[in-house]
Amino acid sequence: MADLGRPLDKPIVERLTLIGLGLIGSSVARAARRMNAASKIIAADADPNVLRRVGELKIADEIAPSLAASVRDSDLVILCAPVGANAAIAGEIAAHLKESAIVTDVGSVKSAVIAALQPRLPAHVRLVPAHPVAGTEYSGPDSGFATLFRRRWCILTPPEDTDADAIACVKALWESFGSQVEVMSAQHHDLVLAMTSHVPHLIAYNIVGTAADLEEVTSAEVIKFSAGGFRDFTRIAASDPTMWRDVFLNNKDAVLEVLGRFTEDLAALQRMIRWGEGDKLFELFTRTRAIRRGIIEQGQETAAPDFGRQATENGGG
Template identity: 60%
Template structure:
């Protein structure tokens, strides 16, 4: 361990679940950042973060917040990135790194890159971590522990900048993986985006059932449905932005899913028990693989 911290000044923009968890990590390990600056466009959120004492300095003006920072991480909903990037771009310090935590990556490159000045390293990132809770009070410093952190640096990105950012996340407990943005969006479409869309759909379908049945859906939610409602309680703005910004990959996965569901529907209608049994046996094996991979 050297006396020089990994970064001189880190600025976190957007102080929700992820942003505030990151602040807590940085404040807990002073070898990562000599100064931690927190920024949110909401005065109420800024006041709450100041009250929680999880930043050295809180700024509601993003242009002031990023000044002099050698690492800026966008933690707002993805839909706000273009505006934030346009605002802070001219104020980013030469040689600094700009990163983010968005759940989609191609759209982030599309929206942010045009605003990144020459000499600033743009290294998009995505921590595969979260809960169904939102806001600065929902964050906790163990959130990233044992979870993946995917970095998707565009071709030609400075290797030292990528490595240094990886070391910051590793210190937060993450396992680092580097891949290209398009592959990231495909993998996340099936592992995360489609499951969330399905959960939102089924909870909506249940809600729309007539009043009597609805209250019974809640009363008798313990066998299956309940697990979906937890996923479907995730932040609405964040998820709207994810679906709008990973459109092609999500539509492709919906299509595959719908074909498979239609095949099962047909097997049920025609009483083809063997087809059902075969699928249910295969899916059980997948669960075993996930437990073996220590992701369960």
């Protein structure tokens, strides 16, 4: 498959440990193997069923008997569990990390992850927090795929004094998966992602909840007539509940700030409707088209109508 380009001539690291083999972790395993990013991929997961499945899928070279064992002699350790689990994981692996090992993660929040990891890891370890902005609504090791990160951004939020070689190593890894890498502060990351990911998920979960609870409209009606727009929200509202609970608990300040803006803007919109201010509605509805154009132009979205669903579902037009 040529879709990720030619594999690397020389692996970036010898031993790569993945802790947590869900959608993201298992996609990293697949991408790393396809791109020859590591000589050996070691998998660890708190859930024995996940590990069994990873063995069946043959997406790792070694299944570690414990978290502690998984990091021994490892050059690069990637934490891919829900962010709420990071503190406990750091506690379990800290004493077993080799000198100068690089520890990174894939969490959707960064300030809280740094706060959880930094005090628990030994001083010799090099921490490079990372967040690949990619995913689907599916969870678990079966749902991953090697091209998940292709043409997506990966954000690194290294603390001020982070070793440059460690940053370069993590950057090279994500670039080998087809991602573009951007570096910013953890605090800025958390605000940007609150806007582009966390609050959108919150709103999607919320509107699906509202629809489920409405007495006058049955669930059967919501489902039948969902093609009017509602179904678009149900995709991200089907995302992994544990992951998202942890995101909201760990990025509280930025989420509440962006949510405050959203609510304020919504109140203004509600008022426009109540007072029949058609011109103002029209102005907003026109302005919002430009952002989608930008997203399509930057390759972050398909230009196909209806996300291209018509083509597959309806046999084209």
